[in-house]
Amino acid sequence: MTRTEALDQARKAAHQAAYLAGEAERHAYGTHIHKTTALAAAGALWADTSRAYAALAQALPETEA
Template sequence: MPLTRAQALTEAQQAAAKAKRLAEYAEGAAHSGEPVNHTKTQRFAQAGALWADTSRAYASLAQALPELPADHENTEA
């Protein structure tokens, strides 16, 4: 089944939420008093950046896809 604009927007929102969580983890690790957590900062930041890129890619797809009527998704089999 082809990707719809609504699906691409949903994927973009979910990826953005993951990017946000990972950025929060990275910030927490960076401010941690435990040196072992400082090594996690870069990993969290890198993973967050990948999810942010994924979110932007889905948002770009959503922008390029035609908007379909709401009943169109329910009529395809």
């Protein structure tokens, strides 16, 4: 995996985390506590994935153009 690929995966995972956080927030104001909890947990996992890819990208050498 190259630095560019790792950064791309980090961006995708961050986007998914943000989407799930928004969905959790949207469901938080109703009676969908189980759905809210599941969405928040999934969002947290995607955020962790994003951080892992970002750390990997930082450790990899610069990608040459």
